[in-house]
Amino acid sequence: MMLEARNLSIGHGKTLVGRGLTLSVAPGEVLCLLGPNGCGKTTLFRTLMGLLPPLAGQVFLGDRPISTRTRAEIARRIAYVPQAHAPPFPFEALEVVLMGRTARLGAFGQPGRTDRATALDAMDHLGIADLAGRNYAQLSGGQRQLVLIARALAQEAPLIVMDEPTASLDFGNQAQVLSRIAALVSGAVEDGRSVVLSTHDPDQAFALDARVVLMHRGGILAQGAASDILDGPRLSAVYDMPITVETTTSGRRVCLPAVS
Numbered sequence: 001m002m003l004e005a006r007n008l009s010i011g012h013g014k015t016l017v018g019r020g021l022t023l024s025v026a027p028g029e030v031l032c033l034l035g036p037n038g039c040g041k042t043t044l045f046r047t048l049m050g051l052l053p054p055l056a057g058q059v060f061l062g063d064r065p066i067s068t069r070t071r072a073e074i075a076r077r078i079a080y081v082p083q084a085h086a087p088p089f090p091f092e093a094l095e096v097v098l099m100g101r102t103a104r105l106g107a108f109g110q111p112g113r114t115d116r117a118t119a120l121d122a123m124d125h126l127g128i129a130d131l132a133g134r135n136y137a138q139l140s141g142g143q144r145q146l147v148l149i150a151r152a153l154a155q156e157a158p159l160i161v162m163d164e165p166t167a168s169l170d171f172g173n174q175a176q177v178l179s180r181i182a183a184l185v186s187g188a189v190e191d192g193r194s195v196v197l198s199t200h201d202p203d204q205a206f207a208l209d210a211r212v213v214l215m216h217r218g219g220i221l222a223q224g225a226a227s228d229i230l231d232g233p234r235l236s237a238v239y240d241m242p243i244t245v246e247t248t249t250s251g252r253r254v255c256l257p258a259v260s
């Protein structure tokens with residue numbers, strides 16, 4: 001296992017957000033975290049990456065508790081893709097991608113030719129090499145999100161954690177970012193990685209053929225293949241409204257809320 005949580009309790013200070021969370025991420029899979037606003041997805045991410053201490057239980061990164069690893073060690077194994085916001089300073093997109101190399105530089109090390117080549121390569125793999133010299137702050141939300149994914153690729157970590165990678169993207173950009181994520185995991189881009197992502201759209205779990213962790217009321221209601229566990233009754237319980245799952249003529253499953 002690349003990353004494993006054992007009977008984890010998560011929260012902030014003394015405030016418990018979730019408990020009894022047991023999950024793992026295997027090489028080459030996409031794990032999709034689904035749950036309503038405020039259920040603790042970001043808190044769980046931060047705990048899984050060693051940024052927040054668990055209130056109970058443990059996180060293992062590889063064969064060791066994450067609490068025993070240095071930040072640089074963690075950064076060589078996990079790359080984090082935050083939601084794309086415009087930065088206060090102007091950066092070239094390539095500079096943003098180069099930041100992914102930080103954990104691989106020595107103390108005071110400057111990025112060298114190999115680092116630039118790796119960064120450009122990552123952009124090329126995502127089809128955004130032409131954005132390298134552009135001002136990151138002036139890119140569209142979708143372009144920025146792809147630059148941040150390129151930064152994670154340049155980090156060369158086997159596991160990429162993405163916090164709502166399609167939030168605030170238009171319909172076309174959502175589909176584009178999703179297909180890039182699918183390619184990362186399938187190995188069509190580089191050597192295949194694992195991705196953990198959170199989303200508010202259960203259809204994305206179907207589109208990615210993901211393994212799903214369905215969070216509800218501070219715990220995990222179900223986990224397993226999207227096609228096995230995402231059904232009308234569970235989704236209705238989690239999102240507190242009647243939802244049905246239907247299959248399109250092309251065989252894809254979609255979720256439909258009953259709006260009266």
Ligand SMILES: Nc1ncnc2c1ncn2[C@@H]1O[C@H](COP(=O)(O)OP(=O)(O)OP(=O)(O)O)[C@@H](O)[C@H]1O
Pocket residue numbers: 012015017035036037038039040041042043044
């Ligand atoms: N820094 C913090 N200090 C105290 N409580 C916090 C902090 N950050 C989040 N919380 C609380 O923890 C709970 C879980 O929040 P979290 O952001 O993890 O949920 P989420 O599932 O990511 O939500 P969303 O889907 O809306 O992004 C919420 O009740 C929130 O108010």
